[in-house]
Amino acid sequence: xxxxxxxxxxxxxxxxxxxxxxxxxxxxxxxxxxxxxxxxxxxxxxxxxxxxxxxxxxxxxxxxxxxxxxxxxxxxxxxxxxxxxxxxxxxxxxxxxxxxxxxxxxxxxxxxxxxxxxxxxxxxxxxxxxxxxxxxxxxxxxxxxxxxxxxxxxxxxxx
Numbered sequence: 001x002x003x004x005x006x007x008x009x010x011x012x013x014x015x016x017x018x019x020x021x022x023x024x025x026x027x028x029x030x031x032x033x034x035x036x037x038x039x040x041x042x043x044x045x046x047x048x049x050x051x052x053x054x055x056x057x058x059x060x061x062x063x064x065x066x067x068x069x070x071x072x073x074x075x076x077x078x079x080x081x082x083x084x085x086x087x088x089x090x091x092x093x094x095x096x097x098x099x100x101x102x103x104x105x106x107x108x109x110x111x112x113x114x115x116x117x118x119x120x121x122x123x124x125x126x127x128x129x130x131x132x133x134x135x136x137x138x139x140x141x142x143x144x145x146x147x148x149x150x151x152x153x154x155x156x157x158x159x
Contacts, residue, residue, distance in 0.1 A: 006112070007110055007113075007115055009033060009052050009053075009054035009057070010033075012052045012059060012110055012115055013033040013052040015115060015116075015117060015120060016035065016050060016052060016059065016120050017029070017035065018117065019117040019120040019121050019124070020035065020037065020120075020124070022117065022121075023121060023124065025037055025039075025124075026038075030049075032051070033051060033052040033053075033054070034049060034050065034051045034052075035049070035050050036048070036049050037050075039128050039132075041128070041131065041132035041135065042132055042136075043132075043135075043136045044066060044132075044135050044136055044139065045066075046063055046128065046131050046132065046135065047063060047064065048061060048062065048063045048124070048127065048128075049061070049062045049063075050062075050123075050124075056109075057109060057110050057111040058107050058108065058109050058110065059107065059108045059110065059115075059120070059123065060105065060106075060107050061091075061104075061105065061106045061107070061123050061124070061127050062103050062104070062105055063103065063104040063105075063127060063131045064101065064102075064103050065101075065102045065103070065104070065131070065134075065135050065138055065139070066135070066139070067100075067101075067102065067135075067138055067139045067142045067143075068099060068100040068101050068142065069100030069102075069141075069142045070100060070142070071100070073100070073141075073142060073144070074097055074100050076141065076142075076148055077095055077097075077100050077102065077138075077141070077142065078095055078097055079148055080137075080138060080141055080148060080151050080152075081093045081094075081095035081102060083148075083151065083152050083155060083157045084134055084138075084155055084157075086157060087155055087156060087157055088130065090106060090126055090130075091104055091105060091106035091126065091127060091130055092104070092105055092106075093105075093134070100142070102138055104127060104130060104131050104134075106123050106126065106127050108123060133155075134155065137151055137154050137155065138151075
């Protein structure tokens with residue numbers, strides 16, 4: 001791709017807005033080329049934020065899971081995040097050991113790339129499926145309802 005055909009951050013952001021509109025989803029525009037939207041999963045509502053980062057030329061999707069691991073369960077949260085990430089093809093769970101929070105994150109770089117609405121729709125749909133699959137399991141683990149062994153069996157992770 002030469003300089004005259006490079007896609008600008010504004011064009012990528014406009015494509016993101018059009019994609020979410022085409023999907024029939026409600027969203028809220030925030031500052032700095034960010035949008036926020038929500039989806040109802042099979043069990044727990046999910047919230048998402050997508051940002052077009054002009055400096056890094058990336059599209060970033062985040063979903064903060066509605067839970068925190070208490071201090072005495074922080075190592076458990078870290079181990080579970082590693083187990084879940086091992087199973088994922090796209091995206092990852094970011095775990096903050098200082099407060100026990102878990103985010104799902106998926107990124108796509110648009111530098112010298114062809115970006116389509118299909119990519120953005122894939123990011124949204126794949127992230128929704130992934131967060132919905134794991135959020136209740138992380139919640140049960142954080143509350144002591146599920147053990148790490150049970151979590152690993154539920155997600156198909158075996159040693």
